[in-house]
Amino acid sequence: MAKRFMDNSIFDKKWFRKLPVRLKIVWFYLINRCNHAGIWECDIDLMSFQIGDFNEPYILEEILEAFGDNLKEIGDGKIYITKFIEFQYGLPLNPDVKVHQSVIKLLNKYNIE
Numbered sequence: 785m786a787k788r789f790m791d792n793s794i795f796d797k798k799w800f801r802k803l804p805v806r807l808k809i810v811w812f813y814l815i816n817r818c819n820h821a822g823i824w825e826c827d828i829d830l831m832s833f834q835i836g837d838f839n840e841p842y843i844l845e846e847i848l849e850a851f852g853d854n855l856k857e858i859g860d861g862k863i864y865i866t867k868f869i870e871f872q873y874g875l876p877l878n879p880d881v882k883v884h885q886s887v888i889k890l891l892n893k894y895n896i897e
Contacts, residue, residue, distance in 0.1 A: 788815055789872055799852065807850050809835055810842065814855075814865060820883065821890040822868025826861050858894045 794800050800808065813831055818824040832842050848855055848863075856864045869877065869887060877884040891897075 803850060810847055818865055821887045822865040823890060824863045826863050858896060864896055
């Protein structure tokens with residue numbers, strides 16, 4: 785079971801405050817369902833099922849537009865949460881730390897700088 789740090793000041797951030805509630809839930813879903821490098825294998829149907837919002841279907845384009853530079857499509861059906869690593873681990877990553885080694889390997893695999 786992965787555990788994540790959460791930013792309790794997220795509710796003060798203008799970009800987050802402006803989101804409709806249904807997209808705020810998506811943000812928390814992404815943070816909790818991505819891998820340890822901040823990469824989420826995009827499965828809108830599963831996300832919709834797990835969140836439970838069937839009244840208004842989620843659309844990837846809507847999510848990407850709403851979160852702007854906080855998300856980046858990296859190909860192969862994956863989304864990268866751009867500030868995830870900095871927040872969870874701090875920068876720079878240390879190649880001598882085992883968890884960081886794995887994160888660095890994933891970043892290299894998807895050409896993420």
